Amino acid sequence: DIQMTQSPSTLSASIGDRVTITCRASQSFTSWLAWYQQKPGKAPKLLIYEASSLESGVPSRFSASGSGTEFTLTISSLQPDDFATYYCQQYESYPWTFGQGTKVEIK
């Protein structure tokens, strides 16, 4: 199984901050990676697919990049609606696996 490790586990930031979340894979792969945002009591929401493609309707302050074993999600200017937990997921090989999550909190 491909293990996905996110860092940090928790991130405290202020409105307007630039935030970067990293997802490291235990095996190298090209681009079959997605990023999701989840708020308490809600289903995950797709933000990014194919490592760097922005899902329709997602604000342009979200961007992502990476390949191989390291992938990143960046929020260019943190907004109040962005405080949530973020997960990466690989689709490279079965079983599809998620990272443990990164909680973005208000500083």
Place this chain on the structure above:
Amino acid sequence: QITLKESAPTLVKPTQTLTLTCTFSGFSLTSSGEGVGWIRQPPGKTLEWLALIFWDDDKRYRQSLHSRLTITKDTSKDQVVLTMTNMDPVDTATYYCAHFGLDKRAFDIWGQGTMVTVSS
């Protein structure tokens, strides 16, 4: 507009079989490239992918749970059903179904989820 909604009992006893039903609209599982997956999330924990079924009836399972899982589709009802046998308290979780398209290769639309508790 794609929507999905899960239905299941809220409480099951250990050793019982859980039947989860995903009723969807806005796409057809007879169309090439479409799929529906199941993902669960125990309270306070991360997400765990369980199973996936494609338009062509190709089925994929989480290997560690493969012996307990069966996924099927009923295209006449626009439903996908996941059965999980021999339930245990560690299976207590919110269960989500989600749309998967080969165009994006991601779960782009999720149901609201249904919480299932396993307890005697």
